């Protein structure tokens with residue numbers, strides 16, 4: 226389970242590359258786990274460590290955790306590639322709660338929203354502004370659906386049901402289970 | 417009469433248990449849930465934690481593919497797992513299936529194979545079904561006119577517990593492939609061409625239907641290759657309306673309907689097509705006749721070009737990683753490894769395509785070539801035809817079925833710096849091993865490149881007719 230996400234203020238972690246795929250977020254060799262815990266150490270592993278497991282000096286991701294930076298701003302088409310939910314698990318455990326980009330891949334978004342991680346698409350102008358001002362403090366408020374960076378404030382949309390789940394810090398399985406009678410009726414109608 | 421409806425909308429409507437509203441996504445019923453060892457363990461844990469059982473084990477089918485070795489057991493009889501964790505993951509799925517009464521295509525089961533290969537092969541993949549799997553290439557099954565899409569592990573748990581997922585309806589896109597593919601050009605080339613045209617994010621938020629004469633002319637294997645790579649264009653769904661090619665392919669398969677049920681199924685399946693005038697959010701027309709054998713040259717699947725052409729300008733990081741320059745001829749790329757396999761191109765026809773070029777030829781001595789059939793059934797059929805001999809005689813390795821170098825998590829991988837010509841679907845940085853450079857290609861192009869030692873145009877290599 227994850228902590229509710231209502232409002233968060235943090236410095237940005239900026240990774241401006243486009244098409245950051247899930248193999249970058251968590252390389253496949255870490256997928257042999259049967260648990261979802263503790264994957265933060267594998268987040269962006271090959272961007273952080275050399276072949277001998279030594280931290281790379283020139284990595285933008287030096288620290289063990291995201292250094293208190295809970296808002297990741299990334300280039301377009303973030304999270305493309307596989308459906309591995311290990312990607313949002315790893316980012317969450319690494320300390321990230323919000324991913325901002327001009328475009329975020331569908332399956333990654335869907336997975337992120339179920340795991341306390343808010344994928345937030347902004348228009349290209351706002352995206353450029355954030356990428357160009359990496360030192361800014363950013364405030365993301367899920368209750369008012371506003372993002373504030375420097376003197377700029379903009380509003381954003383989140384799928385309403387996913388938003389409720391995030392605000393309450395809960396998985397949607399409980400809600401799905403309330404439809405058990407509907408599901409039984411559907412099955413009966415299929416003969 | 418009802419209004420004209422797209423294939424996608426017909427299937428969506430049929431499976432809605434609860435309609436979507438502004439506040440809630442719809443509840444969509446799932447007819448077939450495929451699971452594998454990598455994306456299921458945490459879902460079973462959630463079931464255990466909440467004291468839930470699997471609602472429909474009879475609609476769930478499990479296989480082992482991602483973490484399993486493709487080398488046979490050693491002298492001690494043990495499979496050479498890459499790590500103890502990989503072995504544990506396999507054991508975990510075996511346990512979970514046993515506890516919940518789920519049919520598992522276990523190691524040694526003659527039905528086992530890559531999840532997107534075995535579904536169609538066993539005939540559990542059928543037109544009109546909703547099919548999910550914790551795997552983004554689930555779109556493969558859309559080749560049969562099924563509504564098939566990849567889900568995450570949380571959703572795997574949802575489907576195990578309720579046989580449903582919450583979903584909002586995506587937009588629809590139709591790509592019409594006019595004319596016919598030229599000789600020596602394959603479905604893989606078509607897929608890479610389309611991805612280049614619409615971009616790696618062009619299908620984001622869409623369900624794509626592939627249509628038109630060039631798609632109708634494809635075999636089922638070709639259609640699977642095409643739908644498989646929908647996700648490389650950003651689309652979760654790819655589909656082709658079922659037709660006689662589909663029905664012929666399915667007839668007589670283990671789980672296909674029989675006798676009267678088959679006739680009834682056909683009556684229904686024949687209605688599964690997009691009606692003329694049906695609303696589609698975006699439509700595109702592409703001339704298939706102009707497509708050439710394609711390969712990728714960069715680190716995103718839309719970085720694709722004709723194999724006979726040059727590498728265009730791309731961002732510096734991609735050039736640096738791939739050790740390439742703009743305007744360099746693609747044919748100058750030296751090859752270290754060749755991989756024929758994956759859910760994109762590991763079916764019998766793919767193996768034949770590679771074997772026809774490799775017969776009586778030699779893989780360049782510095783190249784390691786792996787040929788990994790997509791399933792046990794394919795392995796046996798290929799061996800019955802002598803394809804394994806053709807590969808082995810050419811100097812390639814003939815392996816046991818699995819995902820292998822497509823995802824490189826079972827120990828099959830390249831060495832840093834290697835250039836791999838691969839029939840798989842992703843050329844991401846590090847996908848086939850750390851610092852490994854991937855060039856995506858068709859089986860024919862892969863075979864030609866293995867002989868030439870550099871990325872090569874298969875049309876320059878005569879394909880022999882196999883007995």
Ligand code: SF4
Pocket residue numbers: 481482530531532551553758759760818819822823840841
């Ligand atoms: S072959 Fe590759 S893409 Fe296909 S299911 Fe296996 S890992 Fe995924």
